[in-house]
Amino acid sequence: MAFDGVMMTMVRxxxxxxxxxxxxxxxxxxxxxxxxxxxxxxxGAKKVLIRLTDSPRVHISSVSVENPPVPPMLxxxxxxxxxxxxxxxxxxxxxxxxxxxxxxAVNEIGDRESLRLYIEIMGRYSNAVLTDGENRIIxxxxxxxFSQSEERVLLPKLPYELPAMQDKLCIERHSADxxxxxxxxxxxxxxxxLTAIQGISPIIARELVYRSSENDIKTQTEYLKExxxxxxxxxxxxxxxxxSPMDFxxxxxxxxxxxxxxxxxxxxxxxLDTFFSDRDRIARMRAKSSDLSKLTANAVDRLSxxxxxxxxxxxxxxxxxxxxxxxxxxxANLYRIERGSxxxxxxxxYAEDNAPITIKLDPTKSPAMNAQRFYxxxxxxxxxxxxxxxxxxxxTEELSYIESVQDMLSRCETEAELSAIRAELREQGYIRAAxxxxxxxxxxxxxxxxxxxxxxxxxxxxxxxxxxxxxxxxAAKNDIWLHTKGIxxxxxxxxxxxxxxxxxxxxxxxxxxxxxxxxxxxSQVPVDYTRVKNVSKPNGALPxxxxxxxxxxxxxxxxxxx
Numbered sequence: 282m283a284f285d286g287v288m289m290t291m292v293r294x295x296x297x298x299x300x301x302x303x304x305x306x307x308x309x310x311x312x313x314x315x316x317x318x319x320x321x322x323x324x325g326a327k328k329v330l331i332r333l334t335d336s337p338r339v340h341i342s343s344v345s346v347e348n349p350p351v352p353p354m355l356x357x358x359x360x361x362x363x364x365x366x367x368x369x370x371x372x373x374x375x376x377x378x379x380x381x382x383x384x385x386a387v388n389e390i391g392d393r394e395s396l397r398l399y400i401e402i403m404g405r406y407s408n409a410v411l412t413d414g415e416n417r418i419i420x421x422x423x424x425x426x427f428s429q430s431e432e433r434v435l436l437p438k439l440p441y442e443l444p445a446m447q448d449k450l451c452i453e454r455h456s457a458d459x460x461x462x463x464x465x466x467x468x469x470x471x472x473x474x475l476t477a478i479q480g481i482s483p484i485i486a487r488e489l490v491y492r493s494s495e496n497d498i499k500t501q502t503e504y505l506k507e508x509x510x511x512x513x514x515x516x517x518x519x520x521x522x523x524x525s526p527m528d529f530x531x532x533x534x535x536x537x538x539x540x541x542x543x544x545x546x547x548x549x550x551x552x553l554d555t556f557f558s559d560r561d562r563i564a565r566m567r568a569k570s571s572d573l574s575k576l577t578a579n580a581v582d583r584l585s586x587x588x589x590x591x592x593x594x595x596x597x598x599x600x601x602x603x604x605x606x607x608x609x610x611x612x613a614n615l616y617r618i619e620r621g622s623x624x625x626x627x628x629x630x631y632a633e634d635n636a637p638i639t640i641k642l643d644p645t646k647s648p649a650m651n652a653q654r655f656y657x658x659x660x661x662x663x664x665x666x667x668x669x670x671x672x673x674x675x676x677t678e679e680l681s682y683i684e685s686v687q688d689m690l691s692r693c694e695t696e697a698e699l700s701a702i703r704a705e706l707r708e709q710g711y712i713r714a715a716x717x718x719x720x721x722x723x724x725x726x727x728x729x730x731x732x733x734x735x736x737x738x739x740x741x742x743x744x745x746x747x748x749x750x751x752x753x754x755x756a757a758k759n760d761i762w763l764h765t766k767g768i769x770x771x772x773x774x775x776x777x778x779x780x781x782x783x784x785x786x787x788x789x790x791x792x793x794x795x796x797x798x799x800x801x802x803x804s805q806v807p808v809d810y811t812r813v814k815n816v817s818k819p820n821g822a823l824p825x826x827x828x829x830x831x832x833x834x835x836x837x838x839x840x841x842x843x
Contacts, residue, residue, distance in 0.1 A: 284338040284402055284553075286376035286480020287452065291514045291531045292340045292549045293380050297371045299327060299341065305366045305384070310356035311346045314422060316409060320368065331400055333422060336557060337407035339380065339400050341550040344558055358420055359411065362386060362396060374443060375451040376480030376509070378402040401444060412441045449479035452509050457502045464498060474498075478505075484519075484528050484536075491536040508532060516552035518544045522802050526559045562694070570690055570699055576711060577687045584680040588673055595669040601662035606631050607640050608655035611648060618648035681769070682745070682823040688769040688799045689744050697726055698743050705746050705824060725750075728774075731793055731842050733786040738776040741797055745825030748772040749818065752827060758814040761787060763794045766807035766834055770798025772825070774813070788837065795839035805836045 303322035310316055314333035319326060330342035352360070366386035373380045382398040395414040401407055411419045418441050425435040433442060450460050460477060467473035474486040489501045508514060514531035520542040521527045527541065528534075529552055534543050546552040606629070611618070614627045621644045629638040642651045686702060693699050706712045728751055729741040740755070742748035752762055752772045761775040761782050773794040775782050787810055795806035811832035818827050 283482035283484075284336070284378070285482040285485070286378045287485070287509055288480075288482075288529075288531050288549070289339070289378050289380060289402065290373060290376050290480065290509060291512065291516075292553075293371050293373050294512050295549050296329065296341060299324065300329070300368050301370065303327065303368050305363050305368070308356060308359045308363060309346070309348045310353050310359075311348050313353070314407075315346075316356075316359070316422070317342075317346060318363075331409055333402075333407040333409060334405075336560075337402045337404065338553060338557075339402065340553045341548075342554050343550075344554055355420060355422065362388075362411065362419065363398075366396065374446070375454065377444075377446060378480070379443060399441065399443075403444060406444075408435065410435060410441055416441050447479065450477055451479045452481075452502075452506050457499055457506055460502050460506075461499045464502075469498065478502075482530065484530050484534065485532065488530075488532065488534055488536050505532070514549070516546040516549045518546065518552055518556055520544065524801075525563050526556045529553065529556045566693055566696075566699065569696065570693060573690055573699070573703060573706065574687075576706070577683050577690065580683045580711065581680065581687070584676055584683065588676050588680065591669050591673045591676065595666060595673065598662045598666040598669065601659050601666065604655045604659035604662060607638075608652050608659060610638065611640065611642075611652035611655065615648045615652070618642070618651075620647060678823060678826065682826065685745060685769045685825055689771070692797065701726055701744050701746070705744055708746075709823070728755075729797075731789075733775070733783075733789045735783050735785050737780075737782060737786040737790075738778075739786070739790045739793055740774045740776065741793060742771045742773075742825075745823070748825045749827075752813065752816055753818060756813040758812065760813045761790070761810055762813045762816050762829070763787075763790050763808055763810040764829075765794055765798040765800055766809045768798050768800045768806065770794060770800070772827075773797070788835065789842075791835050791837045792840040793842070795837050796841045798839070801839045804838055806839055807834050807836050809834050 300320055300322055303320035305318060306321045306326065307319040308316065309319070316331040318329040318331070320329065328342050329339065330344070330346075331339045363384055363386060366384040368382060369385050370383040371380055372383065379399060379401050382400070384396045384398070386394055386396050388394050396419075397412045397416065399408075399410040399412065401409070408425075409422045411421070413419055418435060418437050418439050420437055421435045423435070424437075425433065427434055433444065435441075450463055452460070463477040464473045467476050471483070471486040471490045474489050475481065475483060478486075485505075489498065489505065492501045492504075508531075515533045517530050517532065517534055518526060519528045519530075519534055519537070522541065524542075531549070533545070537543070546555065609631075610627050610629060611625070613630075614625070617627070618625050622642055623644045624639055624641055626637050626639045628635045632638075642648075643654065646654065686706065689702055690699075693702065703712065707714055726743055726747065728747060729743060731739040731741070733739060740751055742751045748771060751774055756762065756774045757777065760777050763773040763775070764770060771794070773790050775786050775790045791808040791810065794808050795801060795803075798806065800806040809829070809832045811829050815831045816827050816829040
């Protein structure tokens with residue numbers, strides 16, 4: 282994942298097309314290493330985000346950011362020098378990760394002046410530098426003095442110099458033959474491509490080598506050169522199997538051969554906004570749900586160990602019939618047993634051939650008491666088996682419930698959904714209510730709603746409590762209820778509204794049910810469906826637990842409508 286030089290070239294062209302001639306309306310500095318320029322353009326207001334830490338980048342953005350009540354000193358300086366300035370050009374040295382915003386401004390005494398804002402996207406060394414018409418530094422986001430670097434100093438009134446360029450070939454300035462010759466000299470693999478070509482990231486280097494298996498590296502280099510020179514890039518986002526964003530680039534990606542989802546966008550600004558907002562949202566949700574994830578993981582571990590121990594004890598009870606048989610044999614042969622004997626051998630009339638069996642005795646007890654001892658042990662084992670069976674059933678249901686909560690947590694997209702799950706766990710006694718917390722109940726979330734291609738509403742529960750509400754109270758008796766077979770997931774309802782529900786709606790709803798389940802990464806997921814009237818909730822069952830009869834099963838590939 283990198284905002285590489287060619288990506289910056291594509292973004293620069295997009296910004297130039299939309300912003301050249303626009304005037305600076307306002308400047309914000311939400312954080313020390315973040316600037317937002319608001320422009321008044323012919324097509325309306327546009328914002329440019331400049332981020333210098335945590336995935337440094339620059340692009341047009343529509344994401345709203347909270348600003349501090351008092352603007353920092355640098356922000357005040359930029360407003361003073363660039364407020365109302367007209368953007369005249371955006372330049373870039375080759376495909377390096379440096380762009381320059383050129384402004385025409387008016388100073389305090391009314392004279393026109395040329396100002397430049399250099400934006401250097403260089404990892405942890407990223408910076409933004411404002412210079413005057415003579416290219417002398419006015420101010421920087423990060424000052425670099427002689428104690429920090431002897432090669433490049435960035436301080437006010439000093440001449441600005443571009444960062445040292447890497448010894449790589451620019452795809453726009455060198456021929457495909459020159460570039461291929463350098464690649465071959467370096468070994469011809471993806472590392473060689475990355476080392477030879479200026480401004481590309483590892484994913485592009487791998488893609489060129491992958492595609493070269495179809496023809497040759499020269500053909501792919503010529504394709505890349507044409508793509509960059511003509512600005513025919515394809516803003517592409519690659520998603521991981523779990524649906525989280527993994528990488529972005531300026532060309533179509535084929536190297537994953539369909540194993541990962543690839544999505545194209547209309548603009549680079551939309552691509553970058555989507556990638557970073559999704560990534561930040563997932564990171565934020567992961568942080569906010571970490572305590573619940575830990576709690577449920579501990580509960581799953583505890584219940585799993587408990588069930589395993591109980592099953593081991595239950596296995597020991599399987600031999601209880603032998604205890605009863607020994608008691609019966611002793612009772613039938615009391616007259617043959619001498620008091621004080623430690624063993625006795627008798628005919629086993631329960632066996633087909635009456636084969637003799639030797640039974641150990643307690644010599645301190647009478648023959649009758651030995652027989653009663655076996656009967657007592659048999660009754661204890663029988664009672665224990667009944668208790669263990671009930672305990673295992675209860676623990677298994679609880680484990681299934683906690684695993685369903687884990688699945689819901691993994692699919693949370695908003696803090697409201699997270700709060701609903703937290704409230705549910707609090708009601709079930711897994712979380713203690715903190716002292717002094719308000720007992721006010723949050724407004725319940727509506728179910729997720731889709732619409733089938735033939736017009737049927739499809740409702741999806743967000744959590745176990747909402748599943749119960751949706752299935753047992755909201756849905757009509759003749760609506761269709763769906764759930765993944767033997768896989769944790771949510772309840773899905775197709776609302777009939779008096780119409781006969783189509784097979785198309787059932788198939789599409791089944792795909793949605795599979796996508797909202799633990800089997801969302803599988804290719805074929807079984808989904809059961811039936812009328813809502815065939816679904817019921819057992820007395821005392823945990824939230825989300827239902828039983829159903831008269832159902833059909835369909836196998837589908839998980840998919841959510843856009």
